[in-house]
Amino acid sequence: MGGNAMYVTVAGPLEHPTVTVEEGDDCTRLHVLVEELDEVLAATALTQAGLGRQGECGHVLLDIAALRSLSRSGAPDWEARFDAMIEYATKSGWVSTDEQWVTAHIAVTGS
Secondary structure, three states: OOOOOEEEEEEOOOOOOEEEEEOOOOOOOEEEEEEOOOHHHHHHHHHHOOOEEEOOOOEEEEEHHHHHHHHOOOOOOHHHHHHHHHHHHHHOOOEOOOOOEEEEEEEEEOO
8 A cells, every 4th residue: 555655654463563664765755554553543653653643633743853764765865855755745734833743644454
């Protein structure tokens, strides 16, 4: 389901979910893929991982600095592409006023 986009996976088991950043080199789209958990438990797992927190229904807020650190690619132009992704999100109203958080859509599978 990730396809050609940067995405964060939050997956069960319920007691010890894992949080990973996938396709970190693709800075054209961003979402959170949740497997075997609901949105509230996924947000809790993101908070515990230091990557995010609960957003409005169907969304989470991802910490931009943590996302940058976990998704960093070895490509020479990656930093510029990541910055462009955040700039686009800012212009679209998806970045908090303090520029710490970016809103990401949640896609839930297998719950």
